[in-house]
Amino acid sequence: MTAKVPVVTAISSGKGGVGKTFVAINLAACLAQIGKKVLMVDCDLGLANIDIMLGLNPTHTLKDIAFGNLTAKEVLLTTPGGFDLVPASSGVKEMAQLIFENIDRIKKAIQEISSDYDHIILDTGAGISETVLQFNLFADHNIIVLNRELTSLTDAYATIKVIFQMFGKNHFELIINSAHNTGEAIKIFNHLDSICHKFLGISLSYLGHISYDESVPRSIMKQSILSLAFPQSTPAQNCAAIARKMAEEFK
């Protein structure tokens, strides 16, 4: 068996409440469904909630890795979505802000187990904290999730701008969440793309959109994964399409 070199993807949004974690979970599940080994790391240190969204009750979390108490393997959980998860500790105030030393430990712990996976998905926190930026720097691919709100658009732009200016990363993949239809999603994408082109001189990539219907709140209420609970729903189909694209294009 040869060691795998996984694709590390950071999923960020800038603004909270645009469905970033929802998108991350469903993409991880869809990638698992098409046979990929996926590790998801909940880097949302201030308000971790992947475990809650999945109805899990972890005993150990990312905090144990950050402070050097446990290895990533010891913290890992297997989820109903068929992917592994390093959960974060929700509501632990001290975790919201990590110093570089802690972030370094997390990165190293992830690298230690990386050869077991095809895809590592980092669900970063809301906002543009140093922690969020550091995980984005660590990633090979940077996905930005936004919805049709102007505040989300502005924060997505700010996130792109900071990562670009700070680390020189100039390749961002966009997912438009809760879009009414493809046309609207592309309109939002084109708008942000043209602004990034004009002010930053970079072009964005359109990864896809996820439309909104009743299946979304229903799956969340049930603490289940949309792609498993309602695989035939339009949003689940959208997620599957994006996951296929990731599997093909993210190397």
Add this chain to the structure above:
Amino acid sequence: MDNRTKKGAGPKEGLTPLNRDEILIPVNPSYHKEERRKTLAEILKGHEADAFLFDSRTIKKKALIALLEDLSPQEQEAIHQLRPLTIELEEDLLEKIIELKEEINQLQAMALIDGLTGLYNNRFFSSQLEKEMARTRRTGLPCTLLIMDLDNFKTLNDTLGHLEGNHFLVAVAGVLRESLRTSDTICRFGGDEFTVIMPATNLYEAGRAADRLIKAVQVIAEPLGLGVSLSAGAGEYTATSSLSLNEFVQTTDSALYEAKRCGKNRLAFSGKAEPIPDETSMVSVEEKEALFALKEHLQQKGEDDDR
């Protein structure tokens, strides 16, 4: 008359004009002392000219601003030939004055500028930081301070010698100048320690700048393979801060110590563990305007949908 003929045996006393090549110029009809002086007085009357005269005995140079009058064309020509010589003298003087002026400037600057790197020195640093802190209290805009130190610089000095060490310090100074804004004051604090005062800059922005510097130093240090890198401490002074200048420097310095303690080649902050970016400073007014134009696009789309 051939004015290029050297007349070595002149009168023992008297004034003898020479041209550029120090060849005697016959400006006087007679070489008799009395008459010659008289003629000179006449010569030097009514015309604006500089005469460059030699006392034949003492060979003492004297510059005279004189007036010339009633000269034969030949004599006038001779006097004109004096001019380049006198201009040369003036230029010499001017040069000397400029030289002295530069020396004075240099002496003044040496008190403020680091001789090796050309950066400001710590004397200037203190006075500038004091000014910026006062500006912060007046304007309400924070100023930040970076204190940086090269890691394992001693290894470089010990391995490659102090000359190479100095070359590296100059290279680091260049990197700092290139990577920072002109409004930032960059100082060499002595040894391998550098400081930067960043006016109207918050801790987050300063952190980003420090990250850039650390990476830039990595680039120039890597080929040496001696583990030389840059550690930085960042501190912020706000209008509500009660820190004194010394306390501000001390807290920032302790952040540098923290960066060193955590493994070097990194940045640490004093005060806030992790500075939060000021969102307004990240997205400009123009960018916001452009972003908000989406609203109209989407409304248009909504109308399309209704149809």
